[in-house]
Amino acid sequence: MLLLPLFLLLTWQEAVRGRLLALDEPLRTAIAGRSIWPAGSPLGHFFADLGNVGVALPVLGAALAFAVLRGRLAGQRHWWLPPLGYALAMVAVPLIVDPLKAAIGRGGPGSLALPPGYPGLFPSGHAATAMLAYGAAALLVLPWVRSRAARRALGGAVVLGNLAVGVALVYCGYHWPLDVAGSWCLCGVLLSAATLVTGRARGRCAACGMAAGALGPGVAGRGRGWCAGEGVRVGERPYAPPTAGTSKEATPMPVMAVSRFERFFRVAAELDVDKSDLKRYNDFISEKLYDLLLIAEATAKANGRDVLAPWDLPISKGLQESIHRFRDIDQEVELAPILQQLATYPPMDRAPSEETEARFPEIVGGLSLALAHTFKIIDPGVKNPQTKHWERAIAIFDLLL
DSSP: OOOOHHHHHHHHHHHHTGGGGGGHHHHHHHHHOOSSTTTTTTHHHHHTTTSSSSHHHHHHHHHHHHHHHHHHHHHHTTTTTTHHHHHHHHHHHHHHHHHHHHOOOOOOOOOOOOOTTTTOOOOHHHHHHHHHHHHHHHHHGGGGOOOOOHHHHHHHHHHHEEEEEEEHHHHSSSSHHHHHHHHHHHHHHHHHHHHHHHHHHHBBOTTOOBBBTOOOOTTOOOOEEETTTTTTTTSSSOOOOTTTTOOOOOOOOOOHHHHHHHHHHHHHHHHOOHHHHHHHHHHHHHHHHHHHHHHHHHHHHHHHEEEEOOOGSOOOOHHHHHHHHHHHHHHHHHHHHHHHHOOOOOOOEEOHHHHHTTTTHHHHHHHHHHHHHHHHHTTOOSOOOOOHHHHHHHHHHHOOO
């Protein structure tokens, strides 16, 4: 993280009146000379006032309340964690900014005279309040926004808004440029720390890098977390069913996992599989689990529920029997922990409940056992399934699921 060293560098330069302070006057002159706002104009003061506590804190408060409400309605296990993390980050701002102002005692730019007893200007309290409050509010709301365009617009609005606040503070003569830059670095560190803490507690989305402290719409927190921006489980890549003429490379498996799969197919149906088979297998499992969830989603919607219950899954009698047989085999091969990682699926309007998701490894195991037996039904003498066997087996499952 570069923001922390940069903040420490700026603080040190401010404290010792170092050479970097020579940049302040040229930067302030450049901003004031190129700005379209007349000095002291209502528009300039409007943007500067966006950093007032009375303006920024209500915005953050509304975002905190929104995140708490949506998290509890969605049944998140740790619904309180993201709001608490970002609230504590906001509390940390005055606890850090005020002592630094008093210790450094930076004077005002130009003819600005500080009121008696005012501690100083570095770092800027207005810039820090604006960046932390609006940045935290966006991070709390962002995971619940489904539209990619809306997410980008929200992020862009926060960036441009804070940039406008910083420029206005410098242009109106309230702060030096380095005062604002120091606040941006400080709040970047605080926001990153809050995001990291909430993300460590519940996982981080590998697809977008966003901590899963605030989960997506209707998604129950289950330790591993979700990212509503991409709709993927933490630690997994986004999945979309491959179209005709395309292929999707499977998630690489460790050597131990490959050996377990090979053993599973030998025990299940005396089949010898290789790495190319495992890639096909990964695609097959993702597609069939998605098919089951589509029907479950329709059932939940028809019954007015926002979360997929176990009984929403269209588990047939044959699949249920395969699940029972898989349990017996799994005692020998211990494949369920690996299947938990392979149970990926794309974004859903209604997410599975914790109880439903807990069944996924056994469902995937039942599908795997049914697939192995299907190979034997297609060709009783097959030992190493070829492309034609895979195509026929998948065609059968496509008809039934």
